Amino acid sequence: MEILLDAVTTIARLISPEKVRFLAGRVRRTESGKANIALLGVVDKPEAKDAVDKLVDAWRATSVSAPELASMLIAASHAVASASNIQTTELVWTGPTTPFVSTRRTEQALLQVIAAARQSLFITSFVAYDVSTIVKALNDASKRGVRISMLLESSQNHGGSISFDAIGKMKTLMPSARLFSWHERTASFSDGRVHAKVAVADGSMCFVTSANLTGHAMEQNMEAGVLISGGDIPKLLHEHLDALVNTKIVSLIEDSASSGP
DSSP: OHHHHHHHHHHHHHSOHHHHHHHHHHHHTOOGGGHHHHTTTSOOSHHHHHHHHHHHHHHHTSOOOHHHHHHHHHHHHHHHHHHHHHEEEEEEEESOOBTTBOOBOHHHHHHHHHHHOSSEEEEEESOEESOHHHHHHHHHHHHTTOEEEEEEOOBGGGTSSBSSOHHHHHHHHOTTSEEEEOOOOOGGGTTOOOOOOEEEETTTEEEEESOOEEHHHHHTSOEEEEEEEESHHHHHHHHHHHHHHHTTSSEEOOTTOOSOO
16 A cells, blocks of 8 residues: 555656546546556656556555545645645755756845845845845845845954955945844854844745855855745744844844944
């Protein structure tokens, strides 16, 4: 039975719900011994055809009736479709590739998150510079009514660890954005840095990455990340970042100030 369940699950993952329903209809009217002929032509892709052949072989080795198998196919397809609607995760890799990982540049994933935002967008990074395409996308998002928030590491002159004022620079490039710094550190975080690199749009899509907001990170460095749509993780990340603001763990940089207190 386990082999049949695996075969049913594979079908549900490879074939659209519409085709699974059609396949189930064929199965319901077919005996297992004649299934190869009855199901011929239902799918056309080689991988799907192979999956159907394995399904038939597994079915013949059980006592499962045609109506039961048809119901199993429809139920599995529904479960897979529902899971896809709840959450999808995509690997993002910038740098040298292998046959096992396709190229999906960090910049492309970040631009996708920015484009998806309709109400709010929160980005964190250690540093930010030389990212004109990202800045343009952020300003475009602001023009369509998205509330932009960004948390960056402060400069050494303002209690941070980087040699230049990235917050002040980004404030100039994105005057409508809310810029935050991590000034009020408790004793246990006294030497802490803003090393988180995330972007979350509307609590429904997020990008978690090793990449800073720099030109090299977007195009040349070896960087890895995951792009997550739907599910609990974007929502939890959105709520966590909002809580950092609301509890004043991170501080808003006022328009008249730089990244200092």
